[in-house]
Amino acid sequence: MTQAFSESFLAEMKDNLLQRKKQLEDQLLTFATPDPKQSSNYNAEFPRFGEEEDENASEVSAFENNLTLEGTMEQSLEMINRALQKVEAGEFGLCEKCNQPISQERLRVFPTATKCAANQGCQKVAN
Ligand SMILES: [Zn+2]
Numbered sequence: 001m002t003q004a005f006s007e008s009f010l011a012e013m014k015d016n017l018l019q020r021k022k023q024l025e026d027q028l029l030t031f032a033t034p035d036p037k038q039s040s041n042y043n044a045e046f047p048r049f050g051e052e053e054d055e056n057a058s059e060v061s062a063f064e065n066n067l068t069l070e071g072t073m074e075q076s077l078e079m080i081n082r083a084l085q086k087v088e089a090g091e092f093g094l095c096e097k098c099n100q101p102i103s104q105e106r107l108r109v110f111p112t113a114t115k116c117a118a119n120q121g122c123q124k125v126a127n
Pocket residue numbers: 095096097098099100115116122123124125
């Protein structure tokens with residue numbers, strides 16, 4: 001099988017992905033605890049501002065924000081992990097629709113991209 005990308009480009013992408021992963025994990029840890037039973041799963045903590053009624057109300061809304069944020073960040077983490085697995089498997093950067101290599105410019109901006117951009121000649125992505 002021919003490599004679609006050079007070793008150095010793949011190494012750059014791996015670094016990029018690992019950095020993003022670290023950032024996400026650090027951010028998640030500021031308001032969530034890692035689930036010991038499930039990797040890449042975090043549980044948002046319920047914040048404690050105080051016992052007054054308005055404080056309780058702020059706690060609930062902060063908790064809801066954290067849950068939403070946690071969900072979004074877990075999804076990003078999941079995509080990063082998947083991209084890292086593809087790097088290991090030698091499948092990184094191949095469009096899931098047309099199986100052609102995704103452009104390097106696009107991958108530098110979106111290392112977790114799984115499809116060509118619609119305007120980059122992908123036969124299978126609708127314009
Ligand atoms: Zn494609």
